[in-house]
Amino acid sequence: MGVQELADLSRSGSGSGRDGRAAVDKAMSLLTSFGQEAYSGVGVSELARRSGLSKSTAFRILGMLERNHAVERVGSDYRLGSELHNLGGRVYAPQHSTVRDVLTPFLADLYEATRQTVHLAVLHGPDVLYINKLYGHRTVASPSRVGGRVPAHCTAVGKALLAYSGQDSEELIGSNLAARTSKTITDIGRLRAELAQIRRTGVAFDNEESRDGLVCVGGVVTGAGSRPVAAFSVSGQVSRYAPAAAEPALRRVCMAASRALSASQVALAS
Known part of the structure; x- marks a missing residue:
């Protein structure tokens, strides 16, 4: 997710003065909400429920994550994307x-x-x-x-x-x-x-x-x-x-x- 997208997401919040860190928290909350269905896919409504976000906010964040290949579409559902796999491989020493x-x-x-x-x-x-x-x-x-x-x-x-x-x-x-x-x-x-x-x-x-x-x-x-x-x-x-x-x-x-x-x-x- 790019810096500008984070800033846009933060400004589009509830108006409570949330900064970019709140946007990252939302994105991480969504990513960790996939659970055992990270490969098979989960619908927007269910992801929103699990992460405690509104459906519109979840949909907007998922769109940003999809553009950055952190999630991908499976029909009307989403699953974790290839970029997370690539990032995960860099956690450990080569x-x-x-x-x-x-x-x-x-x-x-x-x-x-x-x-x-x-x-x-x-x-x-x-x-x-x-x-x-x-x-x-x-x-x-x-x-x-x-x-x-x-x-x-x-x-x-x-x-x-x-x-x-x-x-x-x-x-x-x-x-x-x-x-x-x-x-x-x-x-x-x-x-x-x-x-x-x-x-x-x-x-x-x-x-x-x-x-x-x-x-x-x-x-x-x-x-x-x-x-x-x-x-x-x-x-x-x-x-x-x-x-x-x-x-x-x-x-x-x-x-x-x-x-x-x-x-x-x-x-x-x-």
Whole structure:
């Protein structure tokens, strides 16, 4: 949406002196109102109802968003447009796709060795970003999804990456640790102690800290110069999976993956 369009929309409001930020709020309210129908499409009246806007205002904003390819028409309905996909792809570092491509074969090796749900993740601010995930027919309920983010302090991949990041954990995630379950670590001192333990043992655990009933073991993957780049994890249902049993396979795969990632980064740099 252009600056002039925002200004026009603001002036066309209720006359209450709303500025351009109010127009952005309206546009964002509409975009987040699509929900699960972002691809199939939603009608103007329903979008207006969900976003708390009048139908005429919703129609006007949707027209501006359509001209900028943020939404597109599907008959008389609207759905999210291609420009949002393009913008979303720029949120994350471009090297993540390279990391995913290099490490996915090793993620497959980890799945073959454990037959449990396995993840590949990187740090993104205070969260972990899942860039790949493999699972079999016996899946487990998990907060992870490819492209999704979860607070780092309550996941095995996140704690493994925090432990080897070389930065103080509070610099990365702050001291206010949100609880996902009753077992989530919310005390920064306790988290520091656990990160120190991870550095001694080389593996991290999630003991029902991100979701009740889900347990996980994670290990870091390093790149050139032994810099932590990503992490693998193996997760399963607490009633039928012991994370420690996956440790040997996890360590073996992390070492092999680290060698391959380092070699690929050196090759790219030369």
